[in-house]
Amino acid sequence: MTGAAGSSFRERAEVQLANARMRANVAVAVDQRERGRRAIFDGLDHAGLVGAAQAIRDHTLARLDRYLGEFARNAEARGTKVFFAADAAEAVGYVRDLLAARGVRLVAKSKSMVTEEIELNRGLAEFGAEVVETDLGEYLVQLAGEAPSHITAPAVHMSRGEIAALLSRRHGRRLPEDPEALTGFVRGVLRETFLAAGVGISGVNFAVAETGSFVTVTNEGNGRMVTSLPPVHVAIMGMERIVPSFRDLGLMLPMLVASSVGRPVTAYLSFVNGPRRPGEVDGPEEVHVVVLDNGRSAILRSAYRSVLRCIRCGACQNVCPVYRQVGGHGYGSVYAGPIGAVVTPLLQGRDRAGDLPFASSLCGACDEVCPVGIPLSGHLLGLRADAVRGKGLADPETAAWRAWAAAWRRPETYRLTGLVARLGQLPLARGGRISRAPFPLSRWTGGRDLPAAAGETFRARWERRLRRG
Amino acid sequence: MDRTAFLRQVRGELRGTRAPERPPAWPATPASGSARGPAAVLAFLEALAGVGGVGRAVARQALAAAVTAAAAALPEGAGRTAVVAPDTDAWREAIDAGLAAAGVEPVRPAPDGWREAAAAAGMGITSAALGVASTGSVLIVPGPNTPRVAGLLPEAHLVLLPADQLVPGLEEAMPVLASLADRSSAPVLVTGPSRTSDIEMVTVFGAHGPRRLEVLLIG
Ligand code: SF4
DSSP, rough: TTTTTOOHHHHHHHHHHHHHHHHHHHHHHHHHHHHHHHHHHHTTTTHHHHHHHHHHHHHHTHHHHHHHHHHHHHHHTTEEEEESSSSSHHHHHHHHHHHOOOOOOOEEEEEHHHHTTTHHHHHHTTTTTTTOSSSHHHHHHHTTTTTEEEEEEEOTTTTTTHHHHHHHHHTTTTSSOHHHHHHHHHHHHHHHHHHHHHHEOOOSSSTTTTTEEEEESHHHHHHHHHHHSEEEEEEEEETTTTSSHHHOOOOOOOHHHHHHSSSSSSSSEEESSSSSOOOOOOOOOOEEEEEOOTTTHHHHHHHHHHHGOOOOOHHHTTHHHHHHHTGGGGGSSSSSSHHHHHHHHHHHHHHHHHHHGOOOOOEEEEEEHHOOOOHHHHHHHHHHHHHTTTTTTTSHHHHHHHHHHHHHHHHHHHHHHHHHHHHHHTTTETTTEEEOOTTHHHHHTTTSEEEOOOSSHHHHHHHHHHHHO | HHHHHHHHHHHHHHOOOOHHHOOOOOOOOOOOOOOHHHHHHHHHHHHHHHTOOOOEEEEEHHHHHHHHHHHHTOOOOSEEEEEEEEGGGGGHHHHHHHHHTTTOOEEEEOGGGGGHHHHHOSSSEEEEEETTTTTTTEEEEEEEEGGGGGGSSSSSSEEEEEEGGSSSSSHHHHHHHGGGTTTOSSEEOSSSSOETTTTTTTEEEEEOSSSEEEEEEEE
């Protein structure tokens, strides 16, 4: 997967920690997104909404075979071709054959996580096709040969100066360091791509079983372009991306968009009901949907099934203290942040990404924001337990965690650890932060500050409040 | 992979799983609404303004003047033509008079001329099937009289919508979308102009689609 080959989370994280500006930009982006999320749910029954969304997802997952069958039948009845792919190779092969049969060289693509998961661009490039990403941020990171640093703000690690230099270099003309002018320039370049491409490729945010329809969600409108202008449209979806009916979208769409960007809807909620109908003026002559398993069915049976509820909103990343420090690049995987740390080892195999579940402070912030109620920190713990079960007690980290767990299980010893922490930190804390700590804590404070433990414990404060009444 | 084998594999992994019921109802979402009638018009205009769109409630007699104002606001350098979708034929006289007063030429291309004409046009004019009061969204339904490109390629998109076609919230638009599955290949809910904030989180309009979106609620 993206740039991950052979390196560990710690190695990649150290590289990213050196990139101070990336960290600052990611922090600004995630804070802005989280503020927006909070504001839009303010005054609404968030827990009630999450409960309903979770029930819809669990209901669908428990009958996934039936809903997938229904989706395929209804999509085909409206002229869409549906292909079921067991793995990445089958999915990429299907698209490649499609390009070959039509002699297509230029592909316009809108942002899709699942196509990154199957490394579709590489697979098609090897075959000689040019695949152009059309989401502005994705286009920029593709041009720079980099990976997206944030799920809804892929180029947030680049400054306007860098973007101007990059575009100027690639297009042989001097462009001003102005977001509006730069966006306008890219609009012109990509407009030609949309009109010239032989195939448009998109992801699928939700597919609807009752009609065989599906929807893409964008602000830029590139999803609408990709699904409307080229003569052939191919949509690729993870097999869990389904809802039973349009009615469910009345809840799921706002939950996705609000959790992602803090708005009720995006600029374009673009539905596809099949290829252009007789009499319609425009639209693709062919629509294909590739339904991908690629390790998902095995998750259905496991204790981790609820990760398949995920609607890829990115809210868990925006509140994650680890993500904030290392950004999307640090994970070395397509799916980053808490959801990435859970789903990547499940999809890729624990031998390849087994260290990701350890890239978390288990603070639980992700659990609170997830619009479909995935117990992310619980799953992280479960994956750690699975990993450590193979290691045994000889590992010093295992021994330390066991001691910690034992201590925190009993109130007396719990209070004792808090006292030790407050006394032990006295020489280290400056202004409420600890920037330097002795080994092994130095591995933590080398990259970030540790908030000093509060002078008074929560328990003590709570008891005082109770006394006050 | 063979479809039957694929689905059989999924079924096998699910053996013994009980499906929870889907919720019969849920609390208000960020896209829910309750406004109807004149209150819906106000809610719609406010929501649309909040995402950088322009909305106006106009009486039918004032439609030509509103079209003139919309055409006069075309961005500098935009083409001085407006492609007009046949789905607006009920308002044809007012549209043509309004455009003429702003010096913008109406174009009604033949079916195979739409793409080129829309790409060159400063403005595309279409109708909408409904509007969502809580979000300021309009539902565009492509078909024989509504080319997709009309609202996609020009610099500005002018949408005409009878004011009594507003629904309170997104949930109320869903049955309509479901019923369109057999009638249109690709309906779209459009909310404000195309936009991006991918460069340093600065919002810029006109990422790919129209830079300017104006909705006239005709009462
Ligand atoms: S796990 Fe939850 S919060 Fe994270 S991306 Fe998925 S749906 Fe969003």
